Amino acid sequence: MSILTVDTKPFTDQKPGTSGLRKRTAAFMVENYVENFVQSIFDSLDGFKGKTLVIGGDGRYFNDVAIQKIIRIAAANGFGTVLVGQNGLLSTPGASHVIRHHNAFGGIILSASHNPGGPDGDFGIKYNVSNGGPAPEKITDAVFARTKEIDRYLTIDAPDVDLASIGTHHSGPMVVEVIDPVTDYAALMAELFDFERIRAMFANGFTMRFDAMHAVTGPYAKRILEEQLGAPEGTVINGTPLPDFGGGHPDPNLVHAKDLYDLMMSADAPDFGAASDGDGDRNLIIGKGRFVTPSDSLAILAANASYAPGYSEGIAGIARSMPTSAAADRVAEKLGVGMYETPTGWKFFGNLLDAGKVTICGEESAGTGSNHVREKDGLWAVLLWLNVLAAREQSVDAIVRDHWATYGRNYYTRHDYEEVDLEVANELMDALRESLAGLQGQMQHGHEIVLADDFTYNDPVDGSTSAKQGVRIGFADGSRIVFRLSGTGTVGATLRVYLERYEPPHGQHDLDTQAALADLITIADALAEIRSRTGRDTPSVIT
Ligand code: VG1
Ligand code: CO
Numbered sequence: 001m002s003i004l005t006v007d008t009k010p011f012t013d014q015k016p017g018t019s020g021l022r023k024r025t026a027a028f029m030v031e032n033y034v035e036n037f038v039q040s041i042f043d044s045l046d047g048f049k050g051k052t053l054v055i056g057g058d059g060r061y062f063n064d065v066a067i068q069k070i071i072r073i074a075a076a077n078g079f080g081t082v083l084v085g086q087n088g089l090l091s092t093p094g095a096s097h098v099i100r101h102h103n104a105f106g107g108i109i110l111s112a113s114h115n116p117g118g119p120d121g122d123f124g125i126k127y128n129v130s131n132g133g134p135a136p137e138k139i140t141d142a143v144f145a146r147t148k149e150i151d152r153y154l155t156i157d158a159p160d161v162d163l164a165s166i167g168t169h170h171s172g173p174m175v176v177e178v179i180d181p182v183t184d185y186a187a188l189m190a191e192l193f194d195f196e197r198i199r200a201m202f203a204n205g206f207t208m209r210f211d212a213m214h215a216v217t218g219p220y221a222k223r224i225l226e227e228q229l230g231a232p233e234g235t236v237i238n239g240t241p242l243p244d245f246g247g248g249h250p251d252p253n254l255v256h257a258k259d260l261y262d263l264m265m266s267a268d269a270p271d272f273g274a275a276s277d278g279d280g281d282r283n284l285i286i287g288k289g290r291f292v293t294p295s296d297s298l299a300i301l302a303a304n305a306s307y308a309p310g311y312s313e314g315i316a317g318i319a320r321s322m323p324t325s326a327a328a329d330r331v332a333e334k335l336g337v338g339m340y341e342t343p344t345g346w347k348f349f350g351n352l353l354d355a356g357k358v359t360i361c362g363e364e365s366a367g368t369g370s371n372h373v374r375e376k377d378g379l380w381a382v383l384l385w386l387n388v389l390a391a392r393e394q395s396v397d398a399i400v401r402d403h404w405a406t407y408g409r410n411y412y413t414r415h416d417y418e419e420v421d422l423e424v425a426n427e428l429m430d431a432l433r434e435s436l437a438g439l440q441g442q443m444q445h446g447h448e449i450v451l452a453d454d455f456t457y458n459d460p461v462d463g464s465t466s467a468k469q470g471v472r473i474g475f476a477d478g479s480r481i482v483f484r485l486s487g488t489g490t491v492g493a494t495l496r497v498y499l500e501r502y503e504p505p506h507g508q509h510d511l512d513t514q515a516a517l518a519d520l521i522t523i524a525d526a527l528a529e530i531r532s533r534t535g536r537d538t539p540s541v542i543t
Helices: 033-043 063-077 092-101 137-147 183-192 195-203 217-228 258-264 294-307 327-335 350-354 378-392 396-407 422-438 518-528 530-534
Strands: 003-007 021-024 052-057 081-089 106-110 122-128 152-156 167-171 174-179 208-211 272-276 283-287 290-292 317-321 338-342 360-363 367-370 409-420 447-454 471-475 480-485 493-503
Touching (some): 033 063, 033 137, 033 152, 052 063, 052 092, 063 081, 063 106, 063 152, 063 167, 092 106, 092 183, 122 137, 183 217, 183 378, 195 378, 208 217, 208 258, 217 378, 258 272, 258 283, 272 378, 283 378, 290 396, 294 317, 294 327, 294 367, 294 378, 294 396, 327 396, 327 409, 378 396, 409 422, 409 530, 422 447, 422 471, 422 480, 422 493, 422 518, 422 530, 480 518, 518 530
Parallel strands (some): 052 106, 081 174, 317 338, 317 360
Antiparallel strands (some): 003 152, 021 122, 106 122, 272 283, 447 471, 471 480
16 A cells, blocks of 8 residues: 655644644635644654554544544554544543553544534544543644644545444554444443442432433443433433534533523422533533532542542542632542642643542533543543432432531632633733732732732643643632633633632522622722723623
């Protein structure tokens, strides 16, 4: 089989963000756009000849086309085997597990996660390394540098592989194994959780709704929840992955999963409601009449992890992204384990997990996970919740209240201002950074500022440093405001404002979140001049 060397010209905009390269689908459909990026990944790696590459995606529009291109480029570059999920499907945590389980060299995940799909939606490509986790910045920086110089890519002249049929195929000299996307992952979940106990809970009439949002978790949730754990058929809704996610926005938050939220707040609510995002790494947890914030969910799961067989010996430590609330810190303190604060994005947890410093990680953006894979894992969080519910025989609401009564409550909200003009957003952040030096000691609405900085992370494992990871304003009573720009958006800029206030165990735990944080919301606007600079009166999304 002869290898074709195809001339190409660099694109200037292939810089990976918080989680891989994300752009409008139309940008990826431009001739050579996918080819350039994938060849740049391979050009930045060493030692993969004859090795295994995992490929999978969330099933969105253009997945099928991109996967066939990537298979040919992988073959031309000398990979020995490609493992690909049937019909090109693999959830992000599923792909992470397949990489680890099959000792693969790495993997390519095609997804723009919770962003809408389709010809007018978004697409994305991400490279994961052999531990199953997102490539660290050292690699993504090298890939970006390569994209600016690339002048050729390698491919072969071979037909498309039939990805619908499980089994062994070939692309030129390379073996292409089409695997069931769910099997390996489901086996891992059965090791970690007490399936028997959860099965008994469903058999006793426990009710649940899982909204797969027409995204990748449909087949995973149906197999595990309905077939293996005996939840009644129909527990999983929107369970068929569609290229455009049924026209929806596969983001499991209170805006885009509003139907689920409304159901859970109604008199007919089942005992438990959950949802996941486009690529299956996020989770939404709602009990009957009780939404659980992702920051609280992280803390509660960490505090209760030992109910699950996979964590019965306790956890080594907890890590959270910097903007995530400090609720988990209190759990770590009580358990006497390490607590780590990292920049936003799962790639920063990899070293801590590999070094055995932490077992559980989480982000305020509906991401929770553990050392079982190297990605956040939506269904894992749902199953751990089910395991805890089955073991404690209490409602979600009772467990949340008990947690607050023990550790106190961190009122928490995130305000997003989407599609802000890029220049305006950069000016806002620059002005905020410049004001930091004078803020310490200032009083704002009766709150004293005790910390004002731009977060720099020093990785305790490899010593690397990541600067400018978000502006933090800390107050004397432990309240906090964080400002940062999104690294996953595809149009303009998204300003994220994270607000948090602590209320002790015997304090008031039933305030409305926005009301409880009203002072901080006002201060945030005053410090960053959000309204005057962006012209926006209110955030586009409040979570
Ligand atoms: C967002 C979240 C971040 C998450 C990232 C990828 O990034 O804030 O916590 O890791 O999305 O999640 P940003 O830079 O837009 O704030 V996913 O589900 O898109 O892979
Ligand atoms: Co995602």
